[in-house]
Amino acid sequence: MTTTSIRNLNCGQSCVISTIRAEGELGRRIRDMGLVPGTVVTIYGRAPLKDPVALKVGGTIVTLRNSEADHIMVTSD
Amino acid sequence: MTNPIQSYTFALAGNPNAGKTTLFNHLTGARQHVGNYPGITVDRKEGYLNDNGRKITIVDLPGTYSLTAYSAEELVARDFLVNEKPEVVINIVDASNLERNLYLTTQFLELGVPLVIALNMVDVAKTRGITVQAEKLEEILGVPVVPIVARSGLGTRALLDAACRIAAEGNAWQPLDISYGDDLDATILRLVEVITTSRFLTARYPARFTAIKYLENDEQILDRGRDESPAIAAELEADVARVSQHLQKTLNVFPEAIIADHRYGYLKAVLRDGVITHAFDVDRLYTSDKIDKVVTNRLLGPLIMIGILLGLYQFTFSWSEIPVVWMESFFGWLGATVENLLAEGPLRSLLVSGIIDGVGGVLGFVPLILFMFFGIAVLEDSGYLARVAYMMDRVFRSFGLHGSSVMPFIVSGGIAGGCAVPGVMATRTLRSPKERMATLLTVPFMNCGAKLPVLALLIGAFFADHRALMMFLFTMLAWLVALCAAKFLRLTVLRGESTPFVMELPPYRFPTLRGLLIHTWERTWQYIKKAGTVILAISILLWAMMTYPGLPDAEQQNYTEQRQQVMAAYPETMDEQGGVEAKHQVDAVDERAALLAAIDREESAAALRHSAAGRIGLALESLSRLAGFDWRTNIALIGGFAAKEVIVSTLGTAYSMGDVDAEESASLSKRLQRSDDWNRVVAVAALVFIMFYAPCFVTVACIAKESSWRWAAFSMTFNTIFAFGLAVLVYQVGTILGLG
Numbered sequence A: 001m002t003t004t005s006i007r008n009l010n011c012g013q014s015c016v017i018s019t020i021r022a023e024g025e026l027g028r029r030i031r032d033m034g035l036v037p038g039t040v041v042t043i044y045g046r047a048p049l050k051d052p053v054a055l056k057v058g059g060t061i062v063t064l065r066n067s068e069a070d071h072i073m074v075t076s077d
Numbered sequence B: 001m002t003n004p005i006q007s008y009t010f011a012l013a014g015n016p017n018a019g020k021t022t023l024f025n026h027l028t029g030a031r032q033h034v035g036n037y038p039g040i041t042v043d044r045k046e047g048y049l050n051d052n053g054r055k056i057t058i059v060d061l062p063g064t065y066s067l068t069a070y071s072a073e074e075l076v077a078r079d080f081l082v083n084e085k086p087e088v089v090i091n092i093v094d095a096s097n098l099e100r101n102l103y104l105t106t107q108f109l110e111l112g113v114p115l116v117i118a119l120n121m122v123d124v125a126k127t128r129g130i131t132v133q134a135e136k137l138e139e140i141l142g143v144p145v146v147p148i149v150a151r152s153g154l155g156t157r158a159l160l161d162a163a164c165r166i167a168a169e170g171n172a173w174q175p176l177d178i179s180y181g182d183d184l185d186a187t188i189l190r191l192v193e194v195i196t197t198s199r200f201l202t203a204r205y206p207a208r209f210t211a212i213k214y215l216e217n218d219e220q221i222l223d224r225g226r227d228e229s230p231a232i233a234a235e236l237e238a239d240v241a242r243v244s245q246h247l248q249k250t251l252n253v254f255p256e257a258i259i260a261d262h263r264y265g266y267l268k269a270v271l272r273d274g275v276i277t278h279a280f281d282v283d284r285l286y287t288s289d290k291i292d293k294v295v296t297n298r299l300l301g302p303l304i305m306i307g308i309l310l311g312l313y314q315f316t317f318s319w320s321e322i323p324v325v326w327m328e329s330f331f332g333w334l335g336a337t338v339e340n341l342l343a344e345g346p347l348r349s350l351l352v353s354g355i356i357d358g359v360g361g362v363l364g365f366v367p368l369i370l371f372m373f374f375g376i377a378v379l380e381d382s383g384y385l386a387r388v389a390y391m392m393d394r395v396f397r398s399f400g401l402h403g404s405s406v407m408p409f410i411v412s413g414g415i416a417g418g419c420a421v422p423g424v425m426a427t428r429t430l431r432s433p434k435e436r437m438a439t440l441l442t443v444p445f446m447n448c449g450a451k452l453p454v455l456a457l458l459i460g461a462f463f464a465d466h467r468a469l470m471m472f473l474f475t476m477l478a479w480l481v482a483l484c485a486a487k488f489l490r491l492t493v494l495r496g497e498s499t500p501f502v503m504e505l506p507p508y509r510f511p512t513l514r515g516l517l518i519h520t521w522e523r524t525w526q527y528i529k530k531a532g533t534v535i536l537a538i539s540i541l542l543w544a545m546m547t548y549p550g551l552p553d554a555e556q557q558n559y560t561e562q563r564q565q566v567m568a569a570y571p572e573t574m575d576e577q578g579g580v581e582a583k584h585q586v587d588a589v590d591e592r593a594a595l596l597a598a599i600d601r602e603e604s605a606a607a608l609r610h611s612a613a614g615r616i617g618l619a620l621e622s623l624s625r626l627a628g629f630d631w632r633t634n635i636a637l638i639g640g641f642a643a644k645e646v647i648v649s650t651l652g653t654a655y656s657m658g659d660v661d662a663e664e665s666a667s668l669s670k671r672l673q674r675s676d677d678w679n680r681v682v683a684v685a686a687l688v689f690i691m692f693y694a695p696c697f698v699t700v701a702c703i704a705k706e707s708s709w710r711w712a713a714f715s716m717t718f719n720t721i722f723a724f725g726l727a728v729l730v731y732q733v734g735t736i737l738g739l740g
Helices: A024-032 B020-028 B072-084 B095-111 B122-127 B134-141 B156-169 B181-197 B207-215 B219-228 B230-250 B255-272 B287-295 B300-319 B321-341 B346-364 B366-382 B384-397 B403-414 B420-429 B433-445 B452-462 B464-491 B513-547 B553-569 B579-610 B612-619 B621-627 B631-640 B645-654 B666-674 B680-692 B697-706 B709-736
Strands: A002-005 A014-020 A040-046 A053-057 A060-064 A072-076 B007-014 B032-036 B043-051 B054-060 B088-094 B115-120 B130-132 B145-147 B276-278 B503-505
Touching: A014 A024, A024 B255, A040 B287, B007 B020, B007 B072, B007 B095, B007 B156, B020 B043, B020 B054, B020 B088, B020 B156, B020 B513, B032 B513, B054 B156, B072 B095, B088 B095, B088 B156, B095 B115, B095 B122, B095 B130, B095 B207, B095 B255, B115 B134, B115 B156, B122 B130, B134 B145, B134 B255, B145 B156, B181 B207, B181 B230, B181 B255, B207 B219, B207 B230, B207 B255, B219 B230, B230 B255, B287 B300, B287 B384, B300 B321, B300 B366, B300 B384, B300 B403, B321 B346, B321 B366, B346 B513, B366 B384, B366 B403, B366 B420, B366 B513, B384 B403, B384 B503, B403 B420, B403 B433, B403 B464, B420 B433, B420 B513, B420 B697, B433 B464, B433 B697, B433 B709, B452 B464, B452 B645, B452 B666, B452 B680, B464 B680, B513 B612, B513 B631, B513 B697, B553 B579, B579 B612, B579 B631, B579 B645, B612 B621, B612 B631, B621 B631, B621 B680, B621 B709, B631 B645, B631 B680, B645 B666, B680 B709, B697 B709
Parallel strands: B007 B054, B007 B088, B088 B115, B115 B145
Antiparallel strands: A002 A072, A014 A040, A014 A072, A040 A053, A053 A060, A060 B503, B032 B043, B043 B054, B130 B276
């Protein structure tokens, strides 16, 4: 189990959100989408230019720019 | 005893992609009314239905993920609920993604609005192995939960019954209390006490709701609080700041994060109680995921996207050509009919050149817009548009735009030959305000179909050997300038952080024809209504400018005398005789017609020069010479403010070529080649100016309706100054280098 950022994970890899550093509008938006600590997310894919990243959260797919995803720390094995 | 007719207002709310629009269309059919919320571009959709003698108005609130003041949509939804207090809120939730969808529901419960939950897509959930016990959920949340399938209408009867039952009960709002942990609960109690004793904002919001919003640092509520009572607002804010600081020091989190965590915690507890059962593995690869594996693939994705966009283009601009031609011939026929019915004079000229041409110009776009909106509705409803935004975001972000900006750019002429009017209207799919404005203001730079004849004319006249290459270069130049202008705007007047991209990729779905038709029609109708009124006024104004003041009597007399001379030289009545004589006469008739036409052309050129527009053109010549434009070109460019199509025909009149058909301008092209006022450098300067100066009036009217008249005025001045600067640069540098 290591703590890392979403940038370092491969497609198809799953992880658990440990902390979210984002505040204000971005933080609110991230939480509204169901990205909160304890949630299991899977890397769904990356856009052709490697950015943004698509995450599978529950039954939905949420996309964020890499710079936005950097606020989310995750643990994965 | 007869009951008075009951009339209810229901609000329909839910996450984007939860099936809200489908349910709305199903419940209300075509009995819809689309308006705007004052000051913003969020559509306000209302639908009406008669249900067992009850008159029900359903207001379709914009799709939102929460009730915080994050976006215009959320503000609209929240304000509607607290200001208009609908009898019932129908909250549609996606059964296959319950937890995230219920996050919004908890906020309705905290606000206390009378609620009915429509548990949508139970069929999809079932295929994914998810079963939701509606009764159990109903029991825990304390509000009716009705399973439905919005696409087929299954369960909507029961939903309406439940909503009407709640409405008939007419209970007071009952806010739900969720625990936010020891720290925050204590604070909330303190805040609630202050709020209740001072009746602070209580006319609108429940006390606890206000307290929570203060902790969430909700801008709108904070502002309202300061307006209501600065003293109490300061007291509450100070308390919140203290708690916030304490939490950051001890736990390194903001109160709003704790609140969100607890809401999700509450939902997890609710759903754990046997509400949801998963029959099989949740991570199974669904159809949608399989499609995405191909469609957003690193290599295939962009190729497929180009294919689909070209297809949309083909569909919009080729297939709409037939009805566009119908419209054109109808207005052509109307113009000709009026011309025949009325005697020559100002009234006929006003009707034909001012009104019929102007209205025809607006309505001529309708088939194009209809097709384009249909194509976009297909891409939008199927879920593909979100993928385009996802794939293109990286590129567009570099220029301060958003992935969703790609569609407006393409439609406006990203591939030469689009139209900025539907392009401007397509910016509605953008939800980030700054990126949207930047897109709105730069799409008119693209080479729309109306600029093509001008490009063809000037390139044909001065770069005949490199037509295709020049065409391509000018298309690329349009992209470059539009994107750089966007970047410039985002660094100056539209300065600010980029809006978070955080967005949902909805599952792929087959669009329903009914949904497509409703979408297409309501957008097209808005265009007709909005553009029509403004354009009529402007086209009359422009007609007047190019017609008045008319030639003085002496000059008119002069032309009349010239005509009489020609007629005297070639008598009209000729005897029918055979042989050589007849041949000679045919030539004479031709010659006579040619001479008369030449006089007509001279006269209209002189009239144009004498008119207000002509005088402006002459007056501007000293300035426009900097870019190499003579007064004739100036008049044509003034005409281009109305519509770029006008440029070629006005140039024709100004150069005494008579009416020049925009599509067949070979003679005008030769005339320009011979003219001392034109050379290659002037041609490029003129092209650059025409490509980038003020958008046509239809576009300006649309920009105004999509933003404000101030932005529309900005667009006209900014673009014109910018284009002129660029044209001067081209002309001066080109002339110094001796390229002419």
